[in-house]
Amino acid sequence: MMLDQQTLYLSAIVSRLAFLVVFVVIIVGQPRERHLWCWLIALLSAALGLMMLYRASIPALGYSIGCGLILLSLFFSWCGVRYFYGRRPRGAHAVLCLFGPLLLHIGCLVVGAPAHVALSPLYLASALIALLIVVEVVTSPDKRLITQYVIAAAYFGYGLGFLQQGLTLLINASTPVGLNNTNEALALFDQVGSIMVYFAYIAMSTERANRQLAIQAETDPLTGLRNRRGGQRALHEIELVPETTSVLVGDLDHFKRINDRLGHDQGDRVLCLLAARLTRGARRADVIVRWGGEEFLLVLPNTDRHGAMQIAERIRETVMNEPFDMAEVPLPVTISIGVATLKAEDADIEAAIKRADAALYCAKQSGRNRVCTSDERSERDTAKTDRDE
Numbered sequence: 001m002m003l004d005q006q007t008l009y010l011s012a013i014v015s016r017l018a019f020l021v022v023f024v025v026i027i028v029g030q031p032r033e034r035h036l037w038c039w040l041i042a043l044l045s046a047a048l049g050l051m052m053l054y055r056a057s058i059p060a061l062g063y064s065i066g067c068g069l070i071l072l073s074l075f076f077s078w079c080g081v082r083y084f085y086g087r088r089p090r091g092a093h094a095v096l097c098l099f100g101p102l103l104l105h106i107g108c109l110v111v112g113a114p115a116h117v118a119l120s121p122l123y124l125a126s127a128l129i130a131l132l133i134v135v136e137v138v139t140s141p142d143k144r145l146i147t148q149y150v151i152a153a154a155y156f157g158y159g160l161g162f163l164q165q166g167l168t169l170l171i172n173a174s175t176p177v178g179l180n181n182t183n184e185a186l187a188l189f190d191q192v193g194s195i196m197v198y199f200a201y202i203a204m205s206t207e208r209a210n211r212q213l214a215i216q217a218e219t220d221p222l223t224g225l226r227n228r229r230g231g232q233r234a235l236h237e238i239e240l241v242p243e244t245t246s247v248l249v250g251d252l253d254h255f256k257r258i259n260d261r262l263g264h265d266q267g268d269r270v271l272c273l274l275a276a277r278l279t280r281g282a283r284r285a286d287v288i289v290r291w292g293g294e295e296f297l298l299v300l301p302n303t304d305r306h307g308a309m310q311i312a313e314r315i316r317e318t319v320m321n322e323p324f325d326m327a328e329v330p331l332p333v334t335i336s337i338g339v340a341t342l343k344a345e346d347a348d349i350e351a352a353i354k355r356a357d358a359a360l361y362c363a364k365q366s367g368r369n370r371v372c373t374s375d376e377r378s379e380r381d382t383a384k385t386d387r388d389e
Helices: 005-029 034-054 060-084 091-110 115-138 148-171 184-217 228-237 255-262 264-281 305-321 349-365 374-388
Strands: 246-252 287-292 295-300 324-326 329-331 335-341 371-373
Touching: 005 034, 005 184, 034 060, 034 184, 060 091, 060 115, 060 148, 060 184, 091 115, 115 148, 148 184, 228 287, 228 295, 246 255, 246 264, 246 305, 246 349, 255 264, 264 287, 264 295, 264 305, 264 324, 295 305, 305 335, 305 371, 335 349, 335 374, 349 371, 349 374
Parallel strands: 335 371
Antiparallel strands: 246 295, 246 335, 287 295, 324 329
16 A cells, blocks of 8 residues: 555654654753754754645645755754864855755745746755755765765765656746655655664664774873773784884883973873873884883884884984973983884784894983894893803
C-alpha cells in the first residue's frame, strides 16, 4: 500500500522531533560544541517547516514560510558541518545562501510574480546548500570518518531533488503550488534521508570523540608531544630502513636543579619551551616523543649517522645559545644527546634506542652538554676493557 504525502510528512516531523530530543541530551554533555548547536537548530527548523507544509489547505504565505524554514535548516546543517571540520561560516555565506534567496522570494511576491516563480529561488538555494555540504565532506581534512560519506550521499540526493523541484517550478508555468504537488518519491526520500543524516551526525560526532580520546591517551598533556605510548605506535607505522633511520635521545642537564631552584611550574615551562623548539626544527616525517621526565626521543627517517650527528649538534647549540625566557629572566639550559643509527642486524628500532640511550649516558659521563654516538660509546667500553686487562 502506497503512503500518501501527508502521512510521509507527518512521519518525517515525528522522526525529526525524536532526533531533536536526542540532540538535546547530547548537547547537555557537550555544550561547547558549536556544530551540535547548529544541527539542533537545523532539526528544529526542519520540523517547524514540515509542520507548515503538512497543513492540508495551506495558504501561499504559510507555504513560503515552510520552504523558508527548510532552507534555514539546510543552512544551519551546512554551518554545523563547517564547524565540525574547523571551518567557521562567514557572513557572506549567509547573504549568498540564505538572505539573498529569501529577499528574492519576497521581492517576487511583492511585484506579483506567480507563486511557482516566487518559490523557485528557495528550492534552488536549498539545492545549492545541499550540494555545498557534499563539497565540505568530500574536501574534509579527515578522510577516515566513514559516516561522513553517508551524509554526503544523503545531501547529494537532497540536492538533486531540490534542483529538480526548483527547475520544475521555474519552467512549468502550470505547476500548482502546495503539498499535493510534492512528488511522493521525494517525500519518501526525505523520510529515509533525514534518518540517514541525523544518525550519521550522531555517529560522526561519537566517532570523532572516540578518536580524540585515543589521541589524548597517546599525547603528553604538558608538551603536546607524543607520550611513550603514542611514540611506540608511531614507530610501528613508519618505514624503518637500516643505515638511513637514526635515533636521538636527549636529556636536559641538571634539570632537577631547575626544579629545586625555580619550582616545578618553571621546570614544566622549560620542558614546554624545549618541546616547541624541537617541533619547530623538525621535519615533517620526524617523530618527536617525550620519552619520560626530561628525556626526549627523536626518530629521524632518511637520515644516516652523519646527518643525525649534524641535527643533534644543531639542537644542542640552539638550546645552549638561546637561554629560556623564564618570567623575563633568561635561564641558561644545556642538553646532552645520544645518537644511534638502525643497523641491518637490529631486530627492531628498540635496539637502536637502547644504543642511543647508552650513548646519552656516555655524553653525561663525559661532562654533559655534548653529543655522543653509539660508536663512541663502544670505543670507550673497548678502551676501558683494555685498560682493565
